[in-house]
Amino acid sequence: MTVHHRAEGPATAPALLLGPSLGTSSALWDRVAPELAACHRVVRWDLPGHGGSAAGLIGPGATVADLAALVLELADTLGLERFAYAGVSLGGAVGLHLAVHHPERLTSLAVICSSAHFGGEQAWRERAALVRREGLAALAASAGSRWFAGDFTVPELVRDHREADPEAYAACCDALAAFDLTGRLRDIRTPTLLIAGRQDPATPPAHLREIADAVPGAALVEIPGASHLAPAQCPGAVLTALRTQLDGPARQGMRVRREVLGDAHVDRAQARQTPFTARFQDFISRYAWGEIWTDPTLTRRERSMITMTALVAHGHHDELAMHVRAARRNGLTPEEIGAVLLQSAVYCGVPAANSAFAVAQRVLAEEPDAGGPSETDGPGAD
Structure with a gap:
């Protein structure tokens, strides 16, 4: 049994997996995924016991490694040997784990409103015990204030929090309690983007700066007005940052294309581009010139x-x-x-x-x- 997922975009396009935050579902990406799906095969997945995923996929004492294994199982089921990955909070921690332990599977990584550690073990152990004892009603009632800045809210996401399976939610808390990759960040070689919400109380910008300072070549973007669920509150800013990250091969391919074919030809090809041919032009730049012609073999x-x-x-x-x-x-x-x-x-x-x-x-x-x-x-x- 694999985690529940939703796939969008052309089956032949570069794959992009999107990971959720604790207490949410793939709906977290509703205002971002359709735009990314124009040029990517976007796959959103749900945490165990959240959205459409079965609660029994993890149990007490679960780790982020267990969640990463579920993501790799999903990718294998879909035939995705390599993929770009972006994740929020716990979903971002899964991405960091993949970059450290399975770098051969990732083409790029975006870590959004997340951390290499989540403020110590004790608070998460206490939250897990609370949820196992009393359920999710109290936490769901305060979710909006933890997740969003100002008066903004997304009722569907608050509902998803309330309807999550308490045992699976608590197991995810166990995973956050045990997670700490601080000492392994310098091992990451995957092109990495960090996105922080300036008003995020759960994973403040300092947590993302810590990762950016340690990961070689990492870039950091801070989004004003965003709290913990930046893709829901500030989708435009998140889209802009992700597109800059994901279009790296296309930009490199365009540079090589110009060097080999000449500016005059490429300018004419671009001038003739229409909405009908735009995806084909992107395909050429990304694959033929961004991957094949750049291979040093x-x-x-x-x-x-x-x-x-x-x-x-x-x-x-x-x-x-x-x-x-x-x-x-x-x-x-x-x-x-x-x-x-x-x-x-x-x-x-x-x-x-x-x-x-x-x-x-x-x-x-x-x-x-x-x-x-x-x-x-x-x-x-x-």
């Missing part, structure tokens, strides 16, 4: 040779012209380009290579030092 010269061969084999002449120009930009000589096409004749066929030589000859003749017209780009999308 092969040089750009080698990638140019492989790419030209593949384009010859499939007869993609417009794209071949573009990548002949890219090959020159990547340092290949006309003689080396000719050698690649000759090699292609053996394995892709003489007619394919014959057409490819005609394309390459035209492109090479357009080079300024060849006395031809200035460089122009074909209609290829990449």
Whole structure:
């Protein structure tokens, strides 16, 4: 049995798992997840005994490691080998545990209104005992003041708190009581973003600054007007911060794309972009250029040779012209380009290579030092 979850967005998009705070459900992300789902496969999960998750998934003495194991089980069930992760409070602690103990699974981490420790063990042990003894009614009554700044509230989340299973809630308190990753923060190498609510009494900004100071390269954003449940109270600010974090591969890919194909081509491709093609352009920047072309295993010269061969084999002449120009930009000589096409004749066929030589000859003749017209780009999308 896995934790209850809700998936949104394209199945082929980069995966993003969203973790909840104690006492809430996946509804915590209602004003953020739909926007993120435009370019990500967003998966929201519920804590045991919260929302739609079974209470029996954890028991007394549970740890954050137990919750992280449930998240990994969910990811495995969904076929997600690697994923970005963002979590609030206890959900953020799960993300920190994953970054320390399972870094190979994470592409990035956002820790929101959370901590590397939660103020000591005793208070959480006492809360667990109270809930086991008296239930959640008293805590639910004061949830709004603990979670939100000013008069703001989200009735659905307060209701979720009231309806959570007391035993599972208490087990989550046990997990918070035992959690302390302070000594392991410097081991984290996953790109990490910390988001703090300036008016958060549960995990004040100092807790997030402590993590930011210890995790190499971590970034910290403080949101004015936000208390403990920042995604519910200030969704716009959280969205902006998360998009900056999640779009890192796309930005890197755009830089490499420009270096290989040239500013003129990329500017024209961007100018032709429409709402219909925007996701495809993002896909190209993120995957082709942000992951494949940035992999240091092969040089750009080698990638140019492989790419030209593949384009010859499939007869993609417009794209071949573009990548002949890219090959020159990547340092290949006309003689080396000719050698690649000759090699292609053996394995892709003489007619394919014959057409490819005609394309390459035209492109090479357009080079300024060849006395031809200035460089122009074909209609290829990449």
